[in-house]
Every structure is written in structure tokens, then in C-alpha cells.
Amino acid sequence: MKIPGVTVQELMAIPELKEAKVLSGEQGMNRFVRFIDIMEVPDLKGWIREGVLLMTTAYSIRHEPEVLCQIIQLLHQGGAAALAIKPTRFLTEIPRSALEASNACGLPVIEIPAEIPYTDITQRVMDMVLNRQAELLRRSEGIYRTLTTMVLENSGIQAVSDNIAELLKAPVALIDNGGQAIVTSPQGWDWKKAQDSRHFPINVDKRTVAKLVIARNELDDMEQVGIEQARLVMALELMREKAVEDTESRLRGNFIDELMTPPVPLRHEVERRGRQLGFNPAYDWEVAVLESAAAPPEETLSGLLNLESARRRVVSHIEFRSNRAVLFLPTLHSNDHQDGDGTEEERSWAETLKSWTSEKALGKGDYYIGIGSTRKLWELLQSYNEARRAITVSQRLYPDQRVCTYGDIEMHYMLGEAMDTEEFSNVFERKLGKLQQYDRSHGSDLLKTLFYYLENRGSLIDTANYLFIHRNSVKYRLERIRDMTDFDLNDPREQFICHTCLIHYYLREHK
Incomplete structure (x- = not known):
């Protein structure tokens, strides 16, 4: 200043x-x-x-x-x-x-x-300046005492903002780094529409964490002093809130670790701690896991989840672990909706996550999202394991399908587990061993073509679209398969055996 x-x-x-x-x-x-x-x-x-x-x-x-x-x-x-x-x-x-x-x-x-004499002027001028400084210092201390008392009494950052607005006789807003209003005075003031405004950074730990917006362009010395004190007090308030958030985040992280690691705590203990940490045990919960080659976009993913949770009027949670994000997604029961006539059905979390990927809201990245089935809070470990299995099967069988629920691949997974025997490997070798050897020798994709032909219920067009080749190429490959194996691909029994063998191959051979 x-x-x-x-x-x-x-x-x-x-x-x-x-x-x-x-x-x-x-x-x-x-x-x-x-x-x-x-x-x-x-x-x-x-x-x-x-x-x-x-x-x-x-x-x-x-x-x-x-x-x-x-x-x-x-x-x-x-x-x-x-x-x-x-x-x-x-x-x-x-x-x-x-x-x-x-x-x-x-x-x-x-x-x-x-x-x-010069001395008459200099002495008088310096007396005036020093008196003004002393007056500003006294008023500055008064403002600081008022604002810090509000913080110590836990009046809240809204009360601090209201006090500053009253001091400056102008609307004020505290804005986070994402451009969202933390508080405004008066409440609901649209700070983005202010034409003549000044912005002042709020720093915590040598980092700018927010900015104070004042709807005034001209400020006198006293108002400048008030703003400096306000910045300091708001930094203290944000630091206090951050300490509380960090503590809550650490406790939630510990709670999630216990839910994800067997043996899981007893049901009554999970319910008690869940209520304290924002995990409502009355809701149904799903676990979604996002895995990528690099660290997932934390800020983007958290922002999307917060907006969707606010729309659904629930509190969701997200944890980031290395190259993985774990989302804990609650769902209200139908009788929990208080607004509307209940005729409009809420879309599922799986549909929401699929919309994020289709709209490229998560940006470009090599990631897969698996979604477990709906469980109670004390059963989240099962939903988490199912989400991981959904990713595993999706990566091996459907690499172009970025979002996969456990319900989509449950039978595939169960077959894969049941087929982990030498007998089934022998069946695969008898039925499809020739195609496997041909692919290895010639660098062809006969096995893949057959698998997606069966997945698409015998549609040449859908198979060609999935493999990004011409329909005639699919037709040619199927003729090669028939010549080498004598399969009747119109026989439902033959289709079932081949399809099952290929699921075994892609799930177990590349494990």
C-alpha cells in the first residue's frame, strides 16, 4: 500500500x-x-x-x-x-x-x-502527512480488530464480506481460481456484470487462491487500508477453511481405505462414520473407477462431478490414486425426490459418465471407466472390485468402449473365471487353433474378425464399421475362416461354441 x-x-x-x-x-x-x-x-x-x-x-x-x-x-x-x-x-x-x-x-x-523559508513549509507538510498516517494506522487497527474478531468468533466468511461491503459502500465478491463466487455481498450479486471494478489477489502459502472483487474503481487511502486488512483476514479465513477441508479429506481418505480393504468394518460402524463424513448410508452407492496411462484430470473431473451432484442434490466423493480416480456415486431413492411429480426418471450414473466421454468433457486421454453395481455403503468393496473387472474385460474384449458397467460384462467375466482350466484350453485349440496359427504366421486378424462378427449378431456392416474396414473385406475373411475350419456360422450351436472360445482366448490368453 x-x-x-x-x-x-x-x-x-x-x-x-x-x-x-x-x-x-x-x-x-x-x-x-x-x-x-x-x-x-x-x-x-x-x-x-x-x-x-x-x-x-x-x-x-x-x-x-x-x-x-x-x-x-x-x-x-x-x-x-x-x-x-x-x-x-x-x-x-x-x-x-x-x-x-x-x-x-x-x-x-x-x-x-x-x-x-523552506523549513516552514517542510515542517508543516510533514506534520500533515504524519498525522494522516497516524490516523490511518489507528483506523486500520480498528478495522483489523473488527475483522479478526469475526474470524475468531467463527462468524463465517460471508459476515466478513458483508462488513467489507459496508465499509466501502460498494458490492464485493470473493472469487476462487475457477471463476466461481465463494461469497458475494450483497448475496446473489453478479460480479461479472460489474463494469468499474478492481481485483485484488488473496494469497495463502505464497499462492494466489482467490481474488477480492470491489465494484469501485477509485479508492481513497482509508479504503485502501480497509482492503489490505480485508485481504489479510480473508486469507486467514480461507486458510482456516482449508485446514478444516484437509482434515476432513484425510479422514474421508482413511475411511475409504478401510471400506476398500478387507476386512471391512462392521455395518453399524460404517453407518456412524459415513454420516459424520458425508457418506449417507441411507443411499444406494455405485463405485466408478477411471484408469488412464497418465494421471487423470483432477480439476476437470472434480468440477464435472460437483456440478452433477448439485443437480442431483446428493454429495458425491472422489479419490485420486496415481493414475486412477475412484468415484463414489450415491443415488436417491424415488421417494427421496421432493420436487416435481416424479414422472421424469433420473438418468443413471453410467449414462452421465458416458455423456462426459461422448462430449469430450474429460479432454483427450487414453482412459477407461468401469462402473460397479449398486450396493449399500458397507458393500462398496464389491462394487469397487466389479468396476475394476469391468475395465479389465473392456480393455481385452472391447478396447473402443471407454465406459463399461459390470452388468455389461458380468457373464463374460464369470465365463472367463470358469474357463480357466486346461480342458477349456484344449477345446479352444481344437476349434480355433488353426485360425490362431494362421494369424500368427501371416499377421492377419481372422480371430478378431470372427469375434466381432459374432458380437454384432452376424451383421457384416456393423462388423466392418467396428473394425474400420470395408464390408467386402469382412466377407472375404469369413470365407477364409469357413475354408480353414468348415464352420457353419449360421448354426446357433456353432456360434455359441466359437463365441465362448473367443471370450476364453481374449480374457485368459492375454491375462
Whole structure:
């Protein structure tokens, strides 16, 4: 914050300057005087301070009065308050070019009578500046005590914001780094529509975590002091809230670890701790797992989940572990919906996650999402394991299907587990061993073509679309398969055996 000062207008009202005259630059009378200095040499570059009142007798430029024009320009560029000059002793008159330059930039040029000592002016000006600083300090301490008391009494950040708005007589808002309003005063104020506003960063741990928006463009010294204190207090409040959130997050993480690791705590213990940590045990829960080659987009994924949870009026949770995100998704029972007539059925979480991928809301990435079946809170381990299984089967059988529920692949998984025997491997070898050897020798995809032909219920077009090849290519490959195996692919029994063998191959051979 700048050092408080007095305006040139206030300065001209003191008794010591009652005979002084403002020669030019009257539009700059509201400039603040914070320091006072005397010019001995005309070389001012590098040492002009903002808010300085420069006094001179013009002795150093008595032979070159035109230099005064350059001095005025330098003072204006350095943010000086005014130029006070005693011209009668060493200058016959102030050059017109200097007065024009003063009027052009709005830097006041003041003529001081020769008989007024510099010490009378400097002492009076510094007394005024120091008194103003002392008054601002007292009021600053008062504002700080008021705001910190509100924080210590846990009045909440909304109360702090309301107090600041009252102090400044203007709407204020605290905005997070994502552009969302944390609080506004008055509540509901649309800060984005404010035309004349100023933004001030709120820093915690040397990081900007939010910004304070004030619907005012011009602020006096007292208001600047209030804003500085408000920034500090809001940083303390955000730090306190962050400490609470970190503690809750750690406790939730520990709770989730216990739910995901056998043996799971007893039901009554899960219900008790779930209520404390935002896991409502009255809801049904699904676990969705997102796995990717790199770390998932935490901010994007959390933002999407928060918006969808608010729309559903539930509290969801998400945990990030290395290259995996685990989503805990609650579902309200039909009788829990209080609004509407209940005729519109809420779409499932699986449909929501599929919409995120189809709309590319998660961005580009090599990720798979598995969704477990609906369970009670104390049964989340089963849903988590099912989600992981859904990803495993999807990666091996349907690599282009990015979102997969356990219900979609439950039978495939059960078959894969049941077929993990030497006898079934022998069946595969008898039925499809020739095709496997041919693919390995020729780098072809006969097995894959047969699998997706059966998956698409014998549709040449759907199979071709899935494999990104022409329909005639599918037809040619099927003819090769018939020639090598003598399969009748129109026989339902033959289809079942081949389909089952291929599921065994893709689930177990690449395990």
C-alpha cells in the first residue's frame, strides 16, 4: 500500500502558503503529496519518488530556464505531486513552454514567495502527512480488530464480506481460481456484470487462491487500508477453511481405505462414520473407477462431478490414486425426490459418465471407466472390485468402449473365471487353433474378425464399421475362416461354441 499523504489542494490551504499561487496544472490539484524534497541539480533521472513535492529556487537552471520544461516532464513521468518554485531571485519569469507542459500533463506549478523559508513549509507538510498516517494506522487497527474478531468468533466468511461491503459502500465478491463466487455481498450479486471494478489477489502459502472483487474503481487511502486488512483476514479465513477441508479429506481418505480393504468394518460402524463424513448410508452407492496411462484430470473431473451432484442434490466423493480416480456415486431413492411429480426418471450414473466421454468433457486421454453395481455403503468393496473387472474385460474384449458397467460384462467375466482350466484350453485349440496359427504366421486378424462378427449378431456392416474396414473385406475373411475350419456360422450351436472360445482366448490368453 502507498504511504498516505495530503492533496495539493489541502496543502495550498495552510497559512504558510496563503501568498502562494498556482501558475498552471490546476487539474492536478488532487495529486497526493507524500514526501518533500529540494532540487539542487537539474539531473532528476533515477531519484524522483512518487508523491514528492519538489521545491527549488531555480538557481541550478538560471542560465538555461528552458530546461524547466524537461524537469516538469520528468516529474510527471515519475508520479510527482507538484513543483514549487521561487522564481523572483534567479529567474525573471517562468518560460511559457514550461507552463504549457504543466497544463498538458496536469502537474501543478506553484509560485512561492521568496520570503517564505523552506523549513516552514517542510515542517508543516510533514506534520500533515504524519498525522494522516497516524490516523490511518489507528483506523486500520480498528478495522483489523473488527475483522479478526469475526474470524475468531467463527462468524463465517460471508459476515466478513458483508462488513467489507459496508465499509466501502460498494458490492464485493470473493472469487476462487475457477471463476466461481465463494461469497458475494450483497448475496446473489453478479460480479461479472460489474463494469468499474478492481481485483485484488488473496494469497495463502505464497499462492494466489482467490481474488477480492470491489465494484469501485477509485479508492481513497482509508479504503485502501480497509482492503489490505480485508485481504489479510480473508486469507486467514480461507486458510482456516482449508485446514478444516484437509482434515476432513484425510479422514474421508482413511475411511475409504478401510471400506476398500478387507476386512471391512462392521455395518453399524460404517453407518456412524459415513454420516459424520458425508457418506449417507441411507443411499444406494455405485463405485466408478477411471484408469488412464497418465494421471487423470483432477480439476476437470472434480468440477464435472460437483456440478452433477448439485443437480442431483446428493454429495458425491472422489479419490485420486496415481493414475486412477475412484468415484463414489450415491443415488436417491424415488421417494427421496421432493420436487416435481416424479414422472421424469433420473438418468443413471453410467449414462452421465458416458455423456462426459461422448462430449469430450474429460479432454483427450487414453482412459477407461468401469462402473460397479449398486450396493449399500458397507458393500462398496464389491462394487469397487466389479468396476475394476469391468475395465479389465473392456480393455481385452472391447478396447473402443471407454465406459463399461459390470452388468455389461458380468457373464463374460464369470465365463472367463470358469474357463480357466486346461480342458477349456484344449477345446479352444481344437476349434480355433488353426485360425490362431494362421494369424500368427501371416499377421492377419481372422480371430478378431470372427469375434466381432459374432458380437454384432452376424451383421457384416456393423462388423466392418467396428473394425474400420470395408464390408467386402469382412466377407472375404469369413470365407477364409469357413475354408480353414468348415464352420457353419449360421448354426446357433456353432456360434455359441466359437463365441465362448473367443471370450476364453481374449480374457485368459492375454491375462
